[in-house]
Amino acid sequence: xxxxxxxNRREARIIAFQSLFSYDFNPIPLEELISFYWLSDEDENIExxxxxxxxxxxxxxxxxLSNIDEIIKNRLRNWNxxxxxxxxxxxxxxxxxxxxxxxxxxxxxxxxxxxxxxxQFGTFDSYKxxxxxxxxxxxxxxxxxxxxxxxxxxxxxxxxxxxxxxEDKKIKIIKKx
Numbered sequence: 595x596x597x598x599x600x601x602n603r604r605e606a607r608i609i610a611f612q613s614l615f616s617y618d619f620n621p622i623p624l625e626e627l628i629s630f631y632w633l634s635d636e637d638e639n640i641e642x643x644x645x646x647x648x649x650x651x652x653x654x655x656x657x658x659l660s661n662i663d664e665i666i667k668n669r670l671r672n673w674n675x676x677x678x679x680x681x682x683x684x685x686x687x688x689x690x691x692x693x694x695x696x697x698x699x700x701x702x703x704x705x706x707x708x709x710x711x712x713x714q715f716g717t718f719d720s721y722k723x724x725x726x727x728x729x730x731x732x733x734x735x736x737x738x739x740x741x742x743x744x745x746x747x748x749x750x751x752x753x754x755x756x757x758x759x760x761e762d763k764k765i766k767i768i769k770k771x
Contacts (some may be wrong), residue, residue: 603707609630628653630648651692655688
């Protein structure tokens with residue numbers, strides 16, 4: 595599930611972030627959390643599409659939380675999982691969920707949105723940490739098995755074929771000489 599409108603998608607991601615952030619401190623039942631009871635009266639006019647997408651991100655992240663946290667822990671370098679700020683952790687969690695399960699979205703879009711949200715809510719350097727960790731998730735060969743990134747796979751296959759053809763041509767030229 596995704597939203598085509600950029601600003602609506604960002605708004606939904608911010609709501610999902612806020613839900614996950616609060617859940618980290620006060621784990622309430624999922625159905626209560628995704629009712630978004632905590633939104634103010636000013637937010638009453640939020641489009642259903644935004645709330646549906648925020649609900650999708652929140653519910654999916656929580657349902658896959660232990661796997662997502664393992665992915666984060668396995669990619670930390672010189673850092674302890676418990677030291678990650680709740681803001682950064684919440685943004686990482688729903689972003690990794692998106693990388694794993696929103697196959698229709700390009701990973702660059704997901705990372706860019708995470709960076710923009712963490713710049714808005716995190717510390718001065720949070721975006722560097724989030725960007726680096728999400729890049730590792732994408733680059734890691736174990737994660738590539740989980741993330742459906744068919745464009746990258748095609749590029750790799752073409753590159754391997756191209757190298758083989760070039761090598762074959764070189765071998766033929768060498769044999770002629």
